[in-house]
Amino acid sequence: MDEILLTIDGKEVAANEGMTILEAAQKIGIYIPTLCHHELLEPYGACRLCMVEIENRGRIQYVASCLYPVENNLVVRTRSEKVDKIRKMILELLLAHAPDSRDLKELAEEYGADRNRFDREASFCVHCGLCVRYCAEVKQKFAVGFVDRGTRREISFVPKIAAEECWKCKECFPLCPTEALQAAYVYVQDITAKSPFKLVL
Amino acid sequence: MDNATIDQIIDKHHGEASSLIQILLEIQGQNHWLPKEALERISERLEVPFTRIQHIATFYKAFSLVPKGRHEVHICMGTACHVRGAQRVLETVEDLTGIKPGETDLDLKYSLEIVNCLGCCALGPVMEIDGTVHGNMTPATTRDALKKYE
Amino acid sequence: MALLNSLEELDKLKQELLSRKDPNKPCISICAGAGCIASGAGEVIAAFEAEIKKQGLSARVETKGTGCPGYCQRGPVVVIYPEEICYLQVKPEDVPEIIEETIKGKKIVERLVYIDPDTEEKATLESEIPFYKYQERLNLSNNIKIDPKSLDDYLAIGGYSALAKVLFQMTPEQVIDEIKKSNLRGRGGAGFPAGIKWEGSRNAPETTKYVIVNADEGDPGAFMDRALLEGNPHSILEGLAIGAYAIGAQEGYIYVRQEYPLAVENIGIAIEKATEYGFLGENILGSGFNFKVMVHQGAGAFVCGESTALMTALEGRAGEPRPKYIRSNIRGLWEKPTVLNNVETWANVPMIINKGADWFTQIGTDGSKGTKIFALVGKINNTGLVEVPMGMPIRDIIYKIGGGIPGGKKFKAVQTGGPSGGCLPENLLDLPVGFDELVQAGSMMGSGGMIVMDEDTCMVDVARYFLNFLTDESCGKCVPCREGIRQMLKILTDITEGKGKEGDIELLEEIAEVTGTAALCALGKSAPNPVLSTLKYFREEYEAHIREKRCPALSCKDLIAFYIDPDLCRACMACLRKCPAGAIVGAKKQIHVVEQEKCTKCGTCFEVCRFDAVKKISGEPVPPPLPEEERTLTRKGKE
Ligand SMILES: Cc1cc2nc3c(=O)[nH]c(=O)nc-3n(C[C@H](O)[C@H](O)[C@H](O)COP(=O)(O)O)c2cc1C
Ligand code: SF4
Ligand code: FES
Numbered sequence: 001m002d003e004i005l006l007t008i009d010g011k012e013v014a015a016n017e018g019m020t021i022l023e024a025a026q027k028i029g030i031y032i033p034t035l036c037h038h039e040l041l042e043p044y045g046a047c048r049l050c051m052v053e054i055e056n057r058g059r060i061q062y063v064a065s066c067l068y069p070v071e072n073n074l075v076v077r078t079r080s081e082k083v084d085k086i087r088k089m090i091l092e093l094l095l096a097h098a099p100d101s102r103d104l105k106e107l108a109e110e111y112g113a114d115r116n117r118f119d120r121e122a123s124f125c126v127h128c129g130l131c132v133r134y135c136a137e138v139k140q141k142f143a144v145g146f147v148d149r150g151t152r153r154e155i156s157f158v159p160k161i162a163a164e165e166c167w168k169c170k171e172c173f174p175l176c177p178t179e180a181l182q183a184a185y186v187y188v189q190d191i192t193a194k195s196p197f198k199l200v201l
Numbered sequence: 202m203d204n205a206t207i208d209q210i211i212d213k214h215h216g217e218a219s220s221l222i223q224i225l226l227e228i229q230g231q232n233h234w235l236p237k238e239a240l241e242r243i244s245e246r247l248e249v250p251f252t253r254i255q256h257i258a259t260f261y262k263a264f265s266l267v268p269k270g271r272h273e274v275h276i277c278m279g280t281a282c283h284v285r286g287a288q289r290v291l292e293t294v295e296d297l298t299g300i301k302p303g304e305t306d307l308d309l310k311y312s313l314e315i316v317n318c319l320g321c322c323a324l325g326p327v328m329e330i331d332g333t334v335h336g337n338m339t340p341a342t343t344r345d346a347l348k349k350y351e
Numbered sequence: 352m353a354l355l356n357s358l359e360e361l362d363k364l365k366q367e368l369l370s371r372k373d374p375n376k377p378c379i380s381i382c383a384g385a386g387c388i389a390s391g392a393g394e395v396i397a398a399f400e401a402e403i404k405k406q407g408l409s410a411r412v413e414t415k416g417t418g419c420p421g422y423c424q425r426g427p428v429v430v431i432y433p434e435e436i437c438y439l440q441v442k443p444e445d446v447p448e449i450i451e452e453t454i455k456g457k458k459i460v461e462r463l464v465y466i467d468p469d470t471e472e473k474a475t476l477e478s479e480i481p482f483y484k485y486q487e488r489l490n491l492s493n494n495i496k497i498d499p500k501s502l503d504d505y506l507a508i509g510g511y512s513a514l515a516k517v518l519f520q521m522t523p524e525q526v527i528d529e530i531k532k533s534n535l536r537g538r539g540g541a542g543f544p545a546g547i548k549w550e551g552s553r554n555a556p557e558t559t560k561y562v563i564v565n566a567d568e569g570d571p572g573a574f575m576d577r578a579l580l581e582g583n584p585h586s587i588l589e590g591l592a593i594g595a596y597a598i599g600a601q602e603g604y605i606y607v608r609q610e611y612p613l614a615v616e617n618i619g620i621a622i623e624k625a626t627e628y629g630f631l632g633e634n635i636l637g638s639g640f641n642f643k644v645m646v647h648q649g650a651g652a653f654v655c656g657e658s659t660a661l662m663t664a665l666e667g668r669a670g671e672p673r674p675k676y677i678r679s680n681i682r683g684l685w686e687k688p689t690v691l692n693n694v695e696t697w698a699n700v701p702m703i704i705n706k707g708a709d710w711f712t713q714i715g716t717d718g719s720k721g722t723k724i725f726a727l728v729g730k731i732n733n734t735g736l737v738e739v740p741m742g743m744p745i746r747d748i749i750y751k752i753g754g755g756i757p758g759g760k761k762f763k764a765v766q767t768g769g770p771s772g773g774c775l776p777e778n779l780l781d782l783p784v785g786f787d788e789l790v791q792a793g794s795m796m797g798s799g800g801m802i803v804m805d806e807d808t809c810m811v812d813v814a815r816y817f818l819n820f821l822t823d824e825s826c827g828k829c830v831p832c833r834e835g836i837r838q839m840l841k842i843l844t845d846i847t848e849g850k851g852k853e854g855d856i857e858l859l860e861e862i863a864e865v866t867g868t869a870a871l872c873a874l875g876k877s878a879p880n881p882v883l884s885t886l887k888y889f890r891e892e893y894e895a896h897i898r899e900k901r902c903p904a905l906s907c908k909d910l911i912a913f914y915i916d917p918d919l920c921r922a923c924m925a926c927l928r929k930c931p932a933g934a935i936v937g938a939k940k941q942i943h944v945v946e947q948e949k950c951t952k953c954g955t956c957f958e959v960c961r962f963d964a965v966k967k968i969s970g971e972p973v974p975p976p977l978p979e980e981e982r983t984l985t986r987k988g989k990e
Contacts, residue, residue: 045674145252153827262651280572281728
């Protein structure tokens with residue numbers, strides 16, 4: 001496999017073709033914050049916390065490092081004024097949903113994000129998709145999925161499958177950066193307990 | 202909607218998972234909504250996870266998971282109608298029917314939807330009831346038009 | 352119809368069609384597009400058919416329900432051939448007279464022709480009407496000439512000759528070169544050069560490739576793709592087949608929104624007919640080229656107009672854009688090289704092949720060649736579809752073609768580019784329309800919506816409108832889009848409701864910057880544009896809302912009040928009777944007063960008052976009502 005040479009934060013890195021910037025950075029111990037990324041899962045590119053600045057033939061771009069494939073002569077900056085600004089805003093937007101999430105609070109400190117910048121939102125979910133993807137890609141049970149779109153997008157268990165599968169697995173629970181998964185699960189247990197044969201969409 | 206009809210529609214599309222949306226559209230077209238039994242049947246026959254069907258059925262606007270009313274009221278919220286006062290038409294209808302876009306009243310009389318650009322911008326603001334276009338609406342004419350549908 | 356197996360057979364068929372056609376036979380074309388149907392074209396068509404039958408003229412006169420010729424404002428539009436007499440706003444009652452006078456008597460029905468509102472000059476022929484005169488209708492002019500359900504009609508105007516030409520006289524590389532030379536840029540979004548996109552797919556190593564027509568037309572103020580699909584579906588199929596030949600695809604898809612049932616029907620019929628004649632299918636015209644086309648109906652999601660989301664939807668999933676940094680002409684549908692172009696882009700292809708890139712590049716500006724169809728709508732006298740050469744100043748489109756703003760109102764802004772675009776103010780009216788020109792001004796071409804706004808339109812509300820549209824239409828996957836739009840909408844809503852505060856504008860700008868840079872797909876990246884462009888050109892309107900709680904356009908409900916000027920009120924009871932909220936007190940001879948607490952601000956009184964006594968005010972206190980004992984109307988000024 002061809003070796004690719006790029007620079008990340010001033011350091012030369014030799015990476016393999018097909019690697020992402022994130023992987024190349026991790027290889028030399030440079031930390032890039034992520035939320036929706038997980039080694040066992042397909043890259044997803046939803047949280048956009050991992051945005052970095054790249055320079056290629058004089059052109060500056062901002063890309064999601066968990067997805068962007070390494071290229072020869074690429075110059076990557078994992079921190080810059082604009083990158084920090086993006087991460088701070090993303091954190092503030094998410095803290096409106098999950099103000100007590102440990103992961104978010106730690107990052108908020110690093111980037112000076114104000115957890116009260118926006119009014120509290122009703123749902124805890126930050127839509128990282130870890131539960132949905134883990135259940136589909138690793139466990140292949142499809143017990144939990146997304147519903148709706150736009151600002152109404154939520155996660156939702158399929159009661160029938162959840163009743164059969166989830167109690168013995170629950171492997172996705174520790175992946176959730178907020179309490180949203182717990183809440184959705186409690187909800188689905190509730191409705192299956194009340195009317196075990198009724199599916200609620 | 203019975204399983205035989207559903208199977209027929211699925212067979213027409215050769216039971217291919219990629220035709221999922223087309224199959225759902227056809228069922229929606231015939232039945233005016235998607236009962237959960239139908240979705241489960243499709244999930245089984247196409248071997249598609251139910252989560253995916255659930256996502257599709259809620260993602261696309263054409264689908265409804267609840268029965269529709271006798272009269273389908275569509276208010277055009279296209280840009281042209283908006284600048285000509287579509288909001289007032291919508292508010293009038295909401296007032297009169299007591300329902301919001303996406304809802305159906307308890308008597309199953311009206312279902313209200315907002316739509317984007319019906320292509321009759323010359324007549325904006327436009328309201329469509331059961332496929333008939335009513336043009337140049339004001340709160341007063343909206344009231345009169347709605348009264349004609351029982 | 353037997354399959355055409357060679358070029359000779361095609362030529363023979365065309366000869367036959369032409370010889371069968373009597374150029375002097377009267378033909379009545381009636382627009383059956385959505386706008387005209389809504390204005391009653393269906394009844395007019397039925398009336399013509401009945402009258403012709405009644406008079407026993409069926410053999411001598413042809414009638415056609417056609418696609419939209421664009422002049423929706425004056426629909427139903429009827430054009431009578433061979434003279435090309437154009438009648439506007441035709442009603443079923445007019446039909447017997449038209450048959451009697453024009454068809455039999457070869458005379459004009461004067462009251463149905465176009466009359467210029469300023470000069471009172473009459474225009475009998477389509478080409479003389481100002482709305483059409485300044486246009487260059489390369490694509491749209493055919494709509495009124497053909498029955499979209501008839502392949503013979505399309506052949507009679509030279510259809511499928513471009514496909515025949517590429518199959519027998521050009522190599523795929525030559526086709527790509529010609530398209531590259533023409534500098535045809537995509538008509539659906541960002542204006543990417545079609546030839547370069549095609550070349551990328553052509554050169555990709557895989558053997559399975561696809562071509563797709565993007566007919567999702569999600570821009571909530573645009574309907575030109577619909578007019579082409581409904582009115583001239585074969586031109587799109589022909590373009591698509593040429594593209595398929597050029598890149599080496601054997602399968603194509605038409606992704607058309609299910610909200611356009613007539614387009615779905617007509618394109619379906621067109622595919623069937625074209626397959627029957629041998630313009631699609633195996634061994635097309637005996638050339639050895641195979642190409643088949645499928646229709647996929649979009650189930651209602653604006654984001655599915657985005658190229659990668661569209662492909663995800665075609666694969667039968669929820670239409671989320673793909674996060675990968677790889678172009679879909681290299682890895683698209685089912686991971687195969689895929690060329691996706693807009694309806695109008697494809698429709699231009701046969702013309703370029705027939706007339707040559709050199710002809711095409713004569714039209715337009717340096718950067719933007721050819722024509723563009725716009726949906727000219729909003730506060731404009733002549734609503735409709737207009738096709739103009741690139742480079743025409745926006746002012747000419749609005750005033751010469753569009754006939755200006757109705758009701759003597761003042762122009763305020765024109766919005767182009769749909770939810771991804773922006774609003775341009777008066778001082779940019781001389782901007783020539785073109786891809787790069789519009790982007791530089793902070794808007795974009797988009798698919799061609801052109802919404803005219805007058806002094807009554809609130810620009811903060813326009814921004815709010817688009818963001819509201821997008822909160823519903825974003826796929827909701829990535830944070831900057833879903834959450835950024837959610838927060839921007841909240842702020843904009845607050846401002847329009849009089850709850851805006853200092854710092855709101857800066858916060859909007861900050862969110863806009865992050866959403867615009869960090870979102871996953873172009874929907875999110877362009878979502879801030881309506882906010883940024885209105886802030887750029889109409890910042891003072893935002894400030895008036897925030898600081899003075901005043902809506903300069905007198906449009907934001909929470910910031911306006913209606914009150915009746917006691918000096919002008921004639922106590923006629925008109926508003927009192929009509930007010931749905933019962934908020935007006937008064938009686939005969941008793942000056943009317945709006946009870947502010949009850950008023951829902953629907954504006955009905957404002958509309959019905961014949962004496963201009965109802966006033967709309969904003970940012971100032973409502974004058975106190977006259978004391979009750981002073982309300983009795985005493986005749987003033989009349990004696
Ligand atoms: C949110 C969004 C919606 C879009 N909607 C449409 C559409 O309805 N029709 C269309 O032709 N292009 C649409 N586009 C542009 C397409 O992504 C794509 O660029 C275009 O279809 C390519 O064809 P063209 O090069 O011929 O313009 C949209 C883009 C975005 C980001
Ligand atoms: S930018 Fe918006 S529409 Fe595009 S992927 Fe992100 S959430 Fe979806
Ligand atoms: S980790 Fe890259 S987008 Fe979430």
